[in-house]
Every structure is written in structure tokens, then in C-alpha cells.
Amino acid sequence: MDSAPIGVVGTGYVGLVSAVCFAHLGHRVVCMDVDAAKIERLRQGQVPIYEPGLDKLLEDNASRLSYTTSYDELLEQCRILFIAVDTPPSPSGDADLSRVQHATREIAKRGGERLLVMKSTVPVGTGEKVMADLEALGADSMTYASNPEFLREGAAIQDFLDPDRVVIGCFREEDGDLVEALYRGIDTDVVRTxxxxxxxxxxxxxxxxxxxxxxxxxxxxxxxxxxxxxxxxxxxxxxxxxxxxxxxxxxxxxxxxxxxxxxxxxxxxxxxxxxxxxxxxxxxxxxxxxxxxxxxxxxxxxxxxxxxxxxxxxxxxxxxxxxxxxxxxxxxxxxxxxxxxxxxxxxxxxxxxxxxxxxxxxxxxxxxxxxxxxxxxxxxxxxxxxxxxxxxxxxxxxxxxxxxxxxxxxxxxxxxxxxxxxxxxxxxxxxxxxxxxxx
Ligand SMILES: NC(=O)c1ccc[n+]([C@@H]2O[C@H](COP(=O)([O-])OP(=O)(O)OC[C@H]3O[C@@H](n4cnc5c(N)ncnc54)[C@H](O)[C@@H]3O)[C@@H](O)[C@H]2O)c1
Structure with a gap:
């Protein structure tokens, strides 16, 4: 499973930094975003956000990075999919999970054996809800892990590559093992839960x-x-x-x-x-x-x-x-x-x-x-x-x-x-x- 490229859905501050850093660790990464202008800029080698050092790291690892706006193209290649879409506040103050739902459903619709890894910050209980959603959509062979991100904008690369900890939550130990393996090369405490x-x-x-x-x-x-x-x-x-x-x-x-x-x-x-x-x-x-x-x-x-x-x-x-x-x-x-x-x-x-x-x-x-x-x-x-x-x-x-x-x-x-x-x-x-x- 881990020889295929990693997919990253959402190429914002977290998704793009994660993608480039995973590429730096030696993985091939397919970045997917619904924002066509962002993907076009990335294809031209431009970084659409300001994050110190990101342009250089992206350039250095360009051969391992590719970009698409198409879920079909993403899923043709990737089985491990990091979700890094935004989860803004809703009017009630609860996290708005509509983008997470859109992403997980687009993936579920296309079936296949996949591991969804949630990098977006989502309320406790989201993983269980996504699993129920996947089951309802008949996507029985999809599994789920939580891998929250702690990077700070402005120091994001350093935080990703030299983190205080990596936290991995899973329903099945083998899914946690797959996620943990992606961080090989990073020396830090891994919290498995x-x-x-x-x-x-x-x-x-x-x-x-x-x-x-x-x-x-x-x-x-x-x-x-x-x-x-x-x-x-x-x-x-x-x-x-x-x-x-x-x-x-x-x-x-x-x-x-x-x-x-x-x-x-x-x-x-x-x-x-x-x-x-x-x-x-x-x-x-x-x-x-x-x-x-x-x-x-x-x-x-x-x-x-x-x-x-x-x-x-x-x-x-x-x-x-x-x-x-x-x-x-x-x-x-x-x-x-x-x-x-x-x-x-x-x-x-x-x-x-x-x-x-x-x-x-x-x-x-x-x-x-x-x-x-x-x-x-x-x-x-x-x-x-x-x-x-x-x-x-x-x-x-x-x-x-x-x-x-x-x-x-x-x-x-x-x-x-x-x-x-x-x-x-x-x-x-x-x-x-x-x-x-x-x-
Ligand atoms: N920014 C931070 O410092 C930071 C740090 C840790 C965790 N987080 C969490 O990470 C998540 C992402 O934050 P961010 O700051 O990177 O957000 P962002 O707004 O910079 O990026 C989100 C990206 O997802 C894309 N997107 C939205 N819906 C999509 C869909 N259905 N399919 C594909 N792409 C889609 C958007 O076009 C955008 O490019 C949030 O949950 C946030 O709370 C952010």
C-alpha cells in the first residue's frame, strides 16, 4: 500500500506544507484542491501562500509532487489520503464540516480500498461520523485515522519536520502503522491512541x-x-x-x-x-x-x-x-x-x-x-x-x-x-x- 503516492486533499497552509514535507521525506505526493487557480499556480512552481522556506523546499522536491483538481485523477494514484481542507466556524460556533464531508463523500463515491487520514482540525466524534457515513455510502473497504496537525504558520516547515509530537488515532492498529511509517525519518514522540x-x-x-x-x-x-x-x-x-x-x-x-x-x-x-x-x-x-x-x-x-x-x-x-x-x-x-x-x-x-x-x-x-x-x-x-x-x-x-x-x-x-x-x-x-x- 505504501509504494503508491500519498494524496493530500486541500492545499492550504496545512495541506501544502504537509505535502511538501512528505515529499522532502522521500514520498511521492499528489496534491488535490478544488481551487483551480491555486492548482494552476502550483503547477507553475509558484507557492500561493506566504510561508518562509516553502518555495525553496517545493522547488527542491518538485519531482515528487504533482497537482490536480480532479478526484478521479487523485484516486487513480493514491490509496492513503490526507484530508487537509478548512474547517471554519459555523454561525453556531461549531466547526463547519461541510468541506470535510464533501471531500470524504467524493472519495467514497469512487470506492476502492483507501485509508482516509484526517489532518484538518475536527470535533471529537467526527471520525466515528465519517465511518458511519462511509458505511452508509457502501464504501466498506475504506478506513480512517486521525492525525491532527500542530504546525504554526510562519514556522510551519520546522514544525512539521521537527515536531514536538506526532499524534495518530486509529480504529485499526494496521492503519496507525501505515500513517506512522510515513513519518519515518522524523525523530519525535509518537502518540498512538x-x-x-x-x-x-x-x-x-x-x-x-x-x-x-x-x-x-x-x-x-x-x-x-x-x-x-x-x-x-x-x-x-x-x-x-x-x-x-x-x-x-x-x-x-x-x-x-x-x-x-x-x-x-x-x-x-x-x-x-x-x-x-x-x-x-x-x-x-x-x-x-x-x-x-x-x-x-x-x-x-x-x-x-x-x-x-x-x-x-x-x-x-x-x-x-x-x-x-x-x-x-x-x-x-x-x-x-x-x-x-x-x-x-x-x-x-x-x-x-x-x-x-x-x-x-x-x-x-x-x-x-x-x-x-x-x-x-x-x-x-x-x-x-x-x-x-x-x-x-x-x-x-x-x-x-x-x-x-x-x-x-x-x-x-x-x-x-x-x-x-x-x-x-x-x-x-x-x-x-x-x-x-x-x-
Ligand atoms: N493554518 C494553521 O496554522 C493550522 C494549523 C493546524 C491545523 N490547522 C487545521 O487544518 C485545516 C486546514 O487549515 P488551513 O489553514 O490549511 O486551511 P486553508 O483554508 O489554508 O486551506 C484549505 C484548502 O482546502 C481546499 N478545499 C476546500 N474544500 C475542498 C474540497 N472539498 N476538496 C478539495 N479541496 C478543498 C481549499 O480550496 C483550500 O485550498 C483546518 O481544519 C485547520 O483548523 C490549521
């Missing part, structure tokens, strides 16, 4: 990481009240091995294509099963409020928002990606526009002009253009290039050099020395400090 447990590992991991973020953001908010510095608090906490240093950076809240939807989906999953997951309600609420705290900070400094000009630096949900899904910037920009603020923005991944996710926002070609004449600047995404900005020159082009650092990214003392009023997140006195009086 049941399908529902594998599905839960993914949700529980994302919910815990989101909890860490909301926790440190609340600590940051208290630090502002009591005159403590959350950066040092987080450092001091993180040195404790039971806590660890990761995901303790206070900021304007989590976003992206995974945390918001997965935390909400776990909350709904618990609710649907009769359990009220109280902690997750708080995690979600804290995150929603955190995005809005920047407005409070701007109001405290500017007194009146209507008519002010505010520059946003960074729009993507984090640096090193072009992904805008559920980015904190969308809520922040929307609120500011609603308050009558002229919003200008710059992000290295977003073309100048307008963008449908940011109605009323002028997107500029560079940071200095966005800052020109602004009454305040907010760092929304910590793109490395912002640390290299000439902040003294930036202060000079602004109407009022006020910097709200939503990611605690710029050195407060350097910002003040450059002429800024600076305020970060969770930095009690003295960094709510005003700029020194001009001499």
Missing part, C-alpha cells in the same frame, strides 16, 4: 495555549493597575519549569485561523455533550475585551477619537504569514473607523490601497507613509522590520508622536528617547511615560 482521543489532543492543546494567552493578558491588565511590569512577571513565571516561557507574551489578544475557532468549537462541543466549559467562556471573553483595550488607551491619551488619525502597523494575525483570518487588526480597525477615526495602516504582506476586510482603512505602501500626519501609531503585529524603523524620524512625520505598542515590541526607553509618548500592554509605571519635554 483512539480516534476520539487524538481529536481531543488537538482541541485541548489549542484551548490550553489560548488560555495561557488570556491569562497573561489579564495579569498584564492588573500590572497596569498596580505598577508592575508584565514582561518581567512573565519572565519570572516562565523560568518555572512547571509553567515554561512560551505563550506568555502579553498583547492585544490572540487571532488567526485556529485559536478563535478551535476554542469556540471546543466550548460548543462540551456544551453539546451537556458540559458547561466555564473556563473557556472566560478565555474567549478576555480575548474579545483585550482587542478593545487599545481604544481605551488611545482615548486616554487623545481624549477624543472622532476626527483623529491613527496608524496601524501590522495587520496579519502574526508576523511571517499573510494570513488575516480572525486577526485582531480587523476588530481594532473596525472599531476605530466606527468611532470616526481616520485609519491608515501598513503591513508588509498587504498591498497598498483598500482591502475588503478593512473597509474605510487606507492601506499604505510603507510604514512612514502610514505614520505621516498621524495622531497615534499602534503596533498591532510585531513584524521584525518595525524594530528597524527609524523611530526618531517616525516621530517627526507624525502630528503627535504617541505610540501604543500592542505587542510590547519596541524598547520603551528607546521610544521615549526618540520623542514618543509610549504605552505598552501591562507595563505599569514608568512606561505609561510621556516623552521628555523638547529642549
Amino acid at each position: 483512539s480516534v476520539p482521543t487524538a481529536e481531543m489532543v488537538k482541541y485541548a492543546s489549542n484551548a490550553f495555549l489560548a488560555t495561557k494567552i488570556s491569562f497573561i493578558n489579564e495579569i498584564a491588565n492588573v500590572c497596569e493597575q498596580v505598577g508592575a511590569d508584565v514582561r518581567t512577571v512573565a519572565h519570572g513565571m516562565g523560568l518555572d519549569h512547571r509553567i515554561g516561557p512560551h505563550f506568555l507574551q502579553a498583547g492585544i489578544g490572540y487571532g488567526g485561523s485556529c485559536f478563535p475557532k478551535d476554542v469556540e468549537a471546543l466550548k460548543q462541543l462540551a456544551g453539546n455533550s451537556g458540559y458547561h466549559f466555564q473556563l473557556l467562556n472566560a478565555v474567549i471573553e478576555v480575548n474579545a475585551l483585550q482587542k478593545r483595550r487599545v481604544l481605551g488607551k488611545l482615548t486616554a491619551h487623545l481624549h477624543k477619537l472622532r476626527g483623529a488619525t491613527v496608524a496601524l502597523l501590522g495587520l496579519t494575525f502574526k508576523p511571517q504569514t499573510d494570513d488575516l483570518r480572525e486577526a485582531a487588526s480587523i476588530v481594532l480597525a473596525g472599531r476605530l473607523v466606527h468611532e470616526g477615526v481616520h485609519v491608515r495602516a501598513y503591513d508588509p504582506m498587504i498591498a497598498a490601497g483598500g482591502h475588503p476586510l478593512f473597509p474605510g482603512v487606507t492601506i499604505c505602501a510603507d510604514a512612514m507613509e502610514a505614520l505621516g500626519g498621524a495622531d497615534a501609531v499602534v503596533i498591532v503585529t510585531e513584524w521584525p522590520e518595525f524594530s528597524r524603523l527609524d523611530w526618531a524620524a517616525a516621530a517627526r512625520v507624525m502630528e503627535r508622536p504617541l505610540l501604543i505598542d500592542g505587542r510590547n515590541f519596541v524598547d520603551p526607553a528607546a521610544a521615549v528617547a526618540a520623542g514618543f509618548e509610549y504605552e505598552g500592554i501591562g507595563l505599569g509605571e514608568p512606561f505609561a511615560a510621556a516623552a521628555p519635554a523638547p529642549s
Whole structure:
């Protein structure tokens, strides 16, 4: 079974990275997507998403990769099929599994002995439902395994090829063995378990990481009240091995294509099963409020928002990606526009002009253009290039050099020395400090 190429259904952030990395491990891979434009670009050797290093790895392994929009073509060649389609939130907050269903049914219709491997993040119980669906469609010789993905956009290749763990859930041990064999060459812990447990590992991991973020953001908010510095608090906490240093950076809240939807989906999953997951309600609420705290900070400094000009630096949900899904910037920009603020923005991944996710926002070609004449600047995404900005020159082009650092990214003392009023997140006195009086 394993000499045939692997099929990957859905060539987005997860599917394409998985496909290219499996090719790098020596497997032949057929990538299938319903998006014909994406497949055409891939056939021409172009990478349709921004992910550092992916273009080079794809080029290096081009001979083992092929692309199609046709299920027939995919199934002529592949028996092990990874499903990596998107599972966005539905209006109820439950994961929308329509794309998963479409993919599994298209495969089932064509029959044959196949192993479906779920890489998409799906609620606990999905594997059992897919199996029931397959049975109802008469696809008796198809089996199923769960192999959730933990990669982070921006570091996806490293995460795939050097993961903290590989989790494999299966109904039949031999299916788990087949999936595990594909990862040969990767030295990591392999967690072999049941399908529902594998599905839960993914949700529980994302919910815990989101909890860490909301926790440190609340600590940051208290630090502002009591005159403590959350950066040092987080450092001091993180040195404790039971806590660890990761995901303790206070900021304007989590976003992206995974945390918001997965935390909400776990909350709904618990609710649907009769359990009220109280902690997750708080995690979600804290995150929603955190995005809005920047407005409070701007109001405290500017007194009146209507008519002010505010520059946003960074729009993507984090640096090193072009992904805008559920980015904190969308809520922040929307609120500011609603308050009558002229919003200008710059992000290295977003073309100048307008963008449908940011109605009323002028997107500029560079940071200095966005800052020109602004009454305040907010760092929304910590793109490395912002640390290299000439902040003294930036202060000079602004109407009022006020910097709200939503990611605690710029050195407060350097910002003040450059002429800024600076305020970060969770930095009690003295960094709510005003700029020194001009001499
Ligand atoms: N993006 C991440 O960082 C990340 C990390 C871990 C897990 N995940 C999970 O992986 C899954 C995929 O996420 P993503 O960010 O790669 O999504 P994506 O939107 O980038 O990619 C999904 C792809 O699937 C294609 N597709 C949709 N329906 C299809 C169908 N019926 N047949 C074939 N192709 C189809 C789309 O055209 C798209 O190219 C989601 O469940 C997500 O929660 C994402």
C-alpha cells in the first residue's frame, strides 16, 4: 500500500506544507484542491501562500509532487489520503464540516480500498461520523485515522519536520502503522491512541495555549493597575519549569485561523455533550475585551477619537504569514473607523490601497507613509522590520508622536528617547511615560 503516492486533499497552509514535507521525506505526493487557480499556480512552481522556506523546499522536491483538481485523477494514484481542507466556524460556533464531508463523500463515491487520514482540525466524534457515513455510502473497504496537525504558520516547515509530537488515532492498529511509517525519518514522540482521543489532543492543546494567552493578558491588565511590569512577571513565571516561557507574551489578544475557532468549537462541543466549559467562556471573553483595550488607551491619551488619525502597523494575525483570518487588526480597525477615526495602516504582506476586510482603512505602501500626519501609531503585529524603523524620524512625520505598542515590541526607553509618548500592554509605571519635554 505504501509504494503508491500519498494524496493530500486541500492545499492550504496545512495541506501544502504537509505535502511538501512528505515529499522532502522521500514520498511521492499528489496534491488535490478544488481551487483551480491555486492548482494552476502550483503547477507553475509558484507557492500561493506566504510561508518562509516553502518555495525553496517545493522547488527542491518538485519531482515528487504533482497537482490536480480532479478526484478521479487523485484516486487513480493514491490509496492513503490526507484530508487537509478548512474547517471554519459555523454561525453556531461549531466547526463547519461541510468541506470535510464533501471531500470524504467524493472519495467514497469512487470506492476502492483507501485509508482516509484526517489532518484538518475536527470535533471529537467526527471520525466515528465519517465511518458511519462511509458505511452508509457502501464504501466498506475504506478506513480512517486521525492525525491532527500542530504546525504554526510562519514556522510551519520546522514544525512539521521537527515536531514536538506526532499524534495518530486509529480504529485499526494496521492503519496507525501505515500513517506512522510515513513519518519515518522524523525523530519525535509518537502518540498512538483512539480516534476520539487524538481529536481531543488537538482541541485541548489549542484551548490550553489560548488560555495561557488570556491569562497573561489579564495579569498584564492588573500590572497596569498596580505598577508592575508584565514582561518581567512573565519572565519570572516562565523560568518555572512547571509553567515554561512560551505563550506568555502579553498583547492585544490572540487571532488567526485556529485559536478563535478551535476554542469556540471546543466550548460548543462540551456544551453539546451537556458540559458547561466555564473556563473557556472566560478565555474567549478576555480575548474579545483585550482587542478593545487599545481604544481605551488611545482615548486616554487623545481624549477624543472622532476626527483623529491613527496608524496601524501590522495587520496579519502574526508576523511571517499573510494570513488575516480572525486577526485582531480587523476588530481594532473596525472599531476605530466606527468611532470616526481616520485609519491608515501598513503591513508588509498587504498591498497598498483598500482591502475588503478593512473597509474605510487606507492601506499604505510603507510604514512612514502610514505614520505621516498621524495622531497615534499602534503596533498591532510585531513584524521584525518595525524594530528597524527609524523611530526618531517616525516621530517627526507624525502630528503627535504617541505610540501604543500592542505587542510590547519596541524598547520603551528607546521610544521615549526618540520623542514618543509610549504605552505598552501591562507595563505599569514608568512606561505609561510621556516623552521628555523638547529642549
Ligand atoms: N493554518 C494553521 O496554522 C493550522 C494549523 C493546524 C491545523 N490547522 C487545521 O487544518 C485545516 C486546514 O487549515 P488551513 O489553514 O490549511 O486551511 P486553508 O483554508 O489554508 O486551506 C484549505 C484548502 O482546502 C481546499 N478545499 C476546500 N474544500 C475542498 C474540497 N472539498 N476538496 C478539495 N479541496 C478543498 C481549499 O480550496 C483550500 O485550498 C483546518 O481544519 C485547520 O483548523 C490549521
